[in-house]
Amino acid sequence: MKRSNRMLLFIFTITLVVSLLIASNVFLVSVVKVHAVSNTDLNEYANSANMRTEIKKATRGYIYDRNGNIIAQDNKTYNIVCILDKNRPAKKGQVAYVDDPSKTADVLSVLLGGDKETIYNLLSKDVYQTELGTIGRNLSKEKKEEIESYGLNGIEFTSSIKRSYPLGTFASSLVGFAQSDESGSTVGKMGIELIYDEILSGTDGYRTYQADKNGFVLPGMKVTEVSSINGNDVTLTLDKEIQESLEQAFLQTNEMFNADRVWGAVMEVDTGKILAWGQSPSFDPNTLNITDYNNYGAQLPYEPGSTMKSFVWAAAINEGMYDGEAQVYSGPYCYNSRDKNPYRVQSGGIQCITNASYKNWGMVGYDYGLILSSNSVTADLLTEVINPDIYEDYLNRFHFFQAVDTDGIREEIGIKHYEWPAEKVTASYGQGSTVTMLQLLQAYSAIFGDGKMVKPYFVETIKDSYDSQKIIYQAEPTIVGEPITAETASQLRDILYRVVYDTQGTGKHYMIPEIEICGKTGTTQVLVSGSYASGRTIASVMMGMPANDPQYIVYYAFEAAYDRNAHYKTEPIKTLLRKVAMLTNLTATAATTESTEYPEEGEYQKKDIQTYTMPNLVNHSYDYAKSKLEGMDVPTYVLGTSDTIIDQFPKAGESVSTGQKVFILTDTGGFYMPDLAGWTKKDVTALWEITDFGFKITGSGQVVYQNVPLDAFVTRDTEIEVELQ
Numbered sequence: 001m002k003r004s005n006r007m008l009l010f011i012f013t014i015t016l017v018v019s020l021l022i023a024s025n026v027f028l029v030s031v032v033k034v035h036a037v038s039n040t041d042l043n044e045y046a047n048s049a050n051m052r053t054e055i056k057k058a059t060r061g062y063i064y065d066r067n068g069n070i071i072a073q074d075n076k077t078y079n080i081v082c083i084l085d086k087n088r089p090a091k092k093g094q095v096a097y098v099d100d101p102s103k104t105a106d107v108l109s110v111l112l113g114g115d116k117e118t119i120y121n122l123l124s125k126d127v128y129q130t131e132l133g134t135i136g137r138n139l140s141k142e143k144k145e146e147i148e149s150y151g152l153n154g155i156e157f158t159s160s161i162k163r164s165y166p167l168g169t170f171a172s173s174l175v176g177f178a179q180s181d182e183s184g185s186t187v188g189k190m191g192i193e194l195i196y197d198e199i200l201s202g203t204d205g206y207r208t209y210q211a212d213k214n215g216f217v218l219p220g221m222k223v224t225e226v227s228s229i230n231g232n233d234v235t236l237t238l239d240k241e242i243q244e245s246l247e248q249a250f251l252q253t254n255e256m257f258n259a260d261r262v263w264g265a266v267m268e269v270d271t272g273k274i275l276a277w278g279q280s281p282s283f284d285p286n287t288l289n290i291t292d293y294n295n296y297g298a299q300l301p302y303e304p305g306s307t308m309k310s311f312v313w314a315a316a317i318n319e320g321m322y323d324g325e326a327q328v329y330s331g332p333y334c335y336n337s338r339d340k341n342p343y344r345v346q347s348g349g350i351q352c353i354t355n356a357s358y359k360n361w362g363m364v365g366y367d368y369g370l371i372l373s374s375n376s377v378t379a380d381l382l383t384e385v386i387n388p389d390i391y392e393d394y395l396n397r398f399h400f401f402q403a404v405d406t407d408g409i410r411e412e413i414g415i416k417h418y419e420w421p422a423e424k425v426t427a428s429y430g431q432g433s434t435v436t437m438l439q440l441l442q443a444y445s446a447i448f449g450d451g452k453m454v455k456p457y458f459v460e461t462i463k464d465s466y467d468s469q470k471i472i473y474q475a476e477p478t479i480v481g482e483p484i485t486a487e488t489a490s491q492l493r494d495i496l497y498r499v500v501y502d503t504q505g506t507g508k509h510y511m512i513p514e515i516e517i518c519g520k521t522g523t524t525q526v527l528v529s530g531s532y533a534s535g536r537t538i539a540s541v542m543m544g545m546p547a548n549d550p551q552y553i554v555y556y557a558f559e560a561a562y563d564r565n566a567h568y569k570t571e572p573i574k575t576l577l578r579k580v581a582m583l584t585n586l587t588a589t590a591a592t593t594e595s596t597e598y599p600e601e602g603e604y605q606k607k608d609i610q611t612y613t614m615p616n617l618v619n620h621s622y623d624y625a626k627s628k629l630e631g632m633d634v635p636t637y638v639l640g641t642s643d644t645i646i647d648q649f650p651k652a653g654e655s656v657s658t659g660q661k662v663f664i665l666t667d668t669g670g671f672y673m674p675d676l677a678g679w680t681k682k683d684v685t686a687l688w689e690i691t692d693f694g695f696k697i698t699g700s701g702q703v704v705y706q707n708v709p710l711d712a713f714v715t716r717d718t719e720i721e722v723e724l725q
Contacts, residue, residue, distance in 0.1 A: 052211050057161055058202030060186050061231035061465055063175065063193075066275075069240040071175055072193065072285075074186065075164040078144040080108075080136035083154040085128040098123050098154035107150050111143070112136065138162055161186060163193075165285040171243055171278050173295040174409075174458060175236075177285035190293065192234065192458070195408040199462060199472075202231035232472055235461045237273040242266050245579040249556070250280035252572035257560040260536075263296040264556035265456075266580055267441050269544065271477040272454035274441075275552070298404075298411035301434035304557075305524030306373045306506075307542045308430030310447060310492065313370050315394040316386050318488040324367035324495070328384075329626060331360040333376035335425060341388050342421035344380055347623070351422060353379060356523065357564075357672060357711035360622075362629055362636030362662070371498050373506045373521060375429045388424040395427075397483035398443040398453065400435050407459045411438060431524055437555055442480070444542055447493065448550035450486040452479050493518050497547045503678030504635070509570045510541060514581040518550070519543035521567050526559060539566035541573060546586055554580060565709045616652035617645045617664060625664055633658045637674055639691060640666030649690045663690045670715040676703040676722060684722055699724035 063072035082104075083097045090096035098104050105120035112119075114135040122130050131137075139147075144157055163178045163186050176191020178200075185204070188197035205228030210221040250262045259280070266276040279296040283289050294300060316322040334352040335342040342350075355375050361368070366385075369377025382391055395401070401416040414434040417423040426432040438456060446453035455478040464470035484492075496518040500507040506521045522540040525532040540557035544550030556573050563569070580586075615628040621643055629636060634656055640646075647665040650656050661683050665671075671691060676684060680702060688695040693716060705723040708714055 052209055054207045055184075056205035056207060056226075056228045057184075058204050058228040059161070059230040059465070060163065060178065060202065061200040061233045063200070064233065064235045065238045065240045065243070066235065066273075066460055067240060068235075070166050071170060071236065071238070072163060072165050072178070074161050075140075076159055077138040077140065077162045078157040078159055080132050080139070080147070081129055081156045081158055082123055082131065083129045083156060084123065084125060088128075095153040098152075100153070104152050104155065107152060108132070108136075108147070108155075111147055111150075160184065163285075167240070167244075168284045168286065169247060169282050170240075171236075171238055171276070172282045172285055173279050173297075174238075174277050175285065177288065179288075191295070192236070192407075196234055196459075196462075200231040200234060202465075203229040205229070230465045233463045233465050233468075234459060235463065236458055237275060237460045237475075238277065238458070239266075239275040239583070241583050242580060243276040243278065245576050245583070246276040246278050247282075249572040249576040250278065250282075252575070253558050254280055256569055256572065257558060257563060257566070259558040259560040261292075261296065262556075262558040263300070263437060264554070264576075265297055265437060265441060267445070267456055267553045267555075269445055269449040269550050269553055270454065272442075272445065272456045273460070274456055274458050277458070295410065297437040298409050299436070301412045301414040301436055302538060302557075303431045303433070303524045303527065304435055304440060305430040305522035305538060305540060306375075307440065307520050307522035307540055308435075309370055309373065309378045309428065310496065310520050310542075311394055311398060311443065312378055312381050312386075312391060312428050313366075313495065314398075314447060314484050314488060314492055315391050316366075316381055317491050318394075318484045319386060319390060321385050322366065325365045327363045327631065328366055328369065328377050328380050329630075330355065330362060330364045330369065330372070330374045330377050331622070331626065333379045333425075335379070335383065335421065337421040340419065340421060342379075342383050342425050344384055353425060359672075359711075360636070360638050362626060362634070363631070364635075367495050367498070368504070370495050370520075371502050371505050373499075378429045379425050382425070382428040388418075391424075391428065392418055394483060397481060398446065399480065400439055400443065401433070402439075404436075404438045404442055404455060406438070406455055406457045409438075409458065412436060414439065430522060437557070440542065441553060441555060443483075444544070444553055444555075446481070446483050447489050447496075448544035448553055449489070451482050451484045451489045453481045453483055454478060455480050493544070493547070493550070496520055496544070500547075504675075506567060507541065507543075508677060509568050510543065510574060510577065512574055512578045512581065514578055515545055515586050516547040517543050517545045517577065518547040522557075523566065535562050536560070537562045537566070539563075541567075543577060545577065545581060551586070552580055552584060564711050568709065610658050612656050614648070614650045614652055614654045614656045614662075617648045618652070620645055622664070622666070629662065632656070634660055634662045636662045636664060637687075638664050638666065639671035639687075640669070641671075642666040647690055649686050661686065663687060665690050668692070670713055673706070673708045673710060673712045673714050673720075675710045676706045679703045681724055684724075693718070693720060696721045697724065698722070701725045 060074045062070055065071055086097055088096045101120055101123035105116050105123055108119050109116035112135040119132060122132060174191055176188065176193040178186050178188045178193040181187050188194035205226045208224040246264055253259050253262050261280060263279040265274060267274050277297055281291050332352045332354050334345050334347055334349040336345050336349040353375055361372060366377065366381060382388060401414050403411055403413050414436060417432045418427055423432050441456050442453060457475055460475050461471055462473035464472060499505040499520055500511055500517055507519055519542050524538050526536040526538060538557055538559045543554045545552050554577055612632045617625040617628065622638060625645060645664050645666055649663040656662060663686060681700060684697055684703065701724045703722055704725045707721040708718060714720060
């Protein structure tokens with residue numbers, strides 16, 4: 001064979017082998033999906049070519065109030081996408097990009113409230129697509145449809161989910177808020193939204209498919225689809241109308257007192273359901289204008305003041321050691337120490353404490369110690385009737401300085417300062433140690449609820465979002481203790497009733513016409529940098545309603561510059577009390593049934609009227625006068641700031657009867673104005689005559705108005721006006 005033929009045969013053979021190899025590899029790749037050289041399985045590449053996955057977002061669960069009003073919900077919003085590439089494929093006869101930037105900018109600037117030139121510049125960029133910034137995001141369905149009605153070419157929309165709060169500022173420190181994270185998922189950031197995030201959030205679904213370069217699903221290709229599972233719905237115990245009444249009271253208090261902060265709550269006595277809960281400053285979760293992330297009711301430990309006095313009385317009554325008519329000196333309480341426990345001495349000692357504004361009512365019954373909110377009587381009850389160890393035991397029984405531990409709410413437990421004598425004395429009237437509103441609500445539920453103490457709670461139910469009849473969680477009332485008996489609670493409520501309805505009671509300006517109420521006021525100095533700020537106080541009130549069988553607790557507190565009239569200018573709180581009464585269908589008839597009758601016009605004890613002969617007190621000290629008046633049931637008013645008595649009313653040798661006012665004058669320069677509410681014209685005239693100050697008295701009956709507030713220091717230049725009806 002010729003050499004040339006052999007060469008041709010060789011080339012042909014090589015070509016055939018190569019062709020066979022190529023053909024076999026093509027066969028393997030196209031049919032078997034295996035690359036012959038690398039032995040790589042190409043199925044994975046084929047299956048993933050142009051694969052697309054669409055996430056199907058789960059809808060976050062609703063948050064409702066107890067009546068089904070929406071507090072939080074997911075809203076579908078829309079973002080504008082502007083396609084600018086002229087080469088974008090489109091259906092025949094249609095334009096799929098912005099072909100008229102000027103017209104489009106003109107329309108969008110009007111509909112979105114943006115600057116036309118800015119929008120035009122964005123639409124004229126040499127990019128495939130662009131967005132319009134803030135003005136083009138989170139648009140409502142209505143706004144999207146309005147834009148679409150103009151038929152603007154190249155203007156398209158993507159959808160997103162935004163958490164929405166239809167009620168705005170509404171228990172925001174409790175409800176909290178949720179917002180989108182980097183992946184576009186809505187997650188809880190604060191409050192109930194954070195605590196119940198897993199329950200509310202649900203599980204996203206997805207759709208996976210193979211598409212061509214333009215995104216269309218290829219025929220015959222496999223589509224995998226998994227449905228999303230929406231989050232569960234949470235129903236709170238809050239009542240929309242009561243909550244809004246509380247929020248309104250905050251606004252009124254801020255306006256009236258320029259308060260630094262205000263907080264309050266409404267709770268069902270027997271169940272512990274919180275019907276309203278809030279604070280100021282607060283925030284609108286739609287705009288997140290947050291200045292303070294703390295939930296005051298659970299995370300703000302503070303010295304509560306005189307609302308703590310009720311628990312000293314509760315301990316004394318429950319221990320069987322209490323006599324409400326036993327007389328006690330209401331002037332300065334001086335004490336010494338024995339085994340770290342304080343005991344009362346006549347004068348001197350380690351320290352002396354006084355009542356607010358240095359008031360001194362002389363000898364009063366222990367009941368009136370609480371009615372008048374006397375620090376000295378409270379301390380006396382602590383050390384001379386019971387003892388500090390007993391009171392500490394009751395503080396534990398009422399679960400102070402312990403976590404309430406409800407619904408996962410973050411809370412502080414407060415600090416108990418109760419080692420040294422001074423700490424034990426001040427703890428009796430609510431200073432030194434700190435508690436929270438949440439603890440106070442729980443503790444007072446025993447006083448207002450026949451001795452049974454219930455845990456406050458906020459979450460009523462958790463329901464399946466697909467089937468509202470399927471209840472995943474249902475709250476039940478929890479009794480956490482019985483620190484006192486029903487009899488003790490009833491006796492204590494009788495005294496708290498008189499706090500409001502006795503003419504000397506510190507809560508008399510909280511009376512409302514709808515129903516009778518009972519409760520306790522509180523005022524305390526604010527601790528700033530380790531010392532008490534003389535110009536700042538926390539004023540508070542704890543009320544049970546109706547008085548004869550409390551069904552609701554209303555607590556309200558605010559911190560502001562000291563105002564002597566904090567418990568006089570009570571309209572914001574009274575309006576709240578009235579709305580709670582009306583919204584819960586409490587009526588005057590139901591409230592006053594079985595109510596107790598109490599003495600009128602400041603009678604200090606429910607006794608037969610007795611007549612005494614007035615001793616001579618002139619040129620003597622107040623201590624001497626106190627000893628002479630001991631045992632006489634007469635309210636005593638000290639007028640002046642000196643130590644020696646220069647005049648008295650009634651005069652020596654004259655008769656004085658039970659409940660009649662006695663005035664002791666120590667100087668003529670000035671005196672602290674007493675509360676004249678309910679005084680008769682005879683009483684006011686006696687005050688006028690003994691001080692020889694100028695009084696303008698109009699009307700007849702009992703005092704309903706005085707222009708000089710309680711505890712204001714008056715001099716001869718002060719114009720004093722009193723109106724009687």
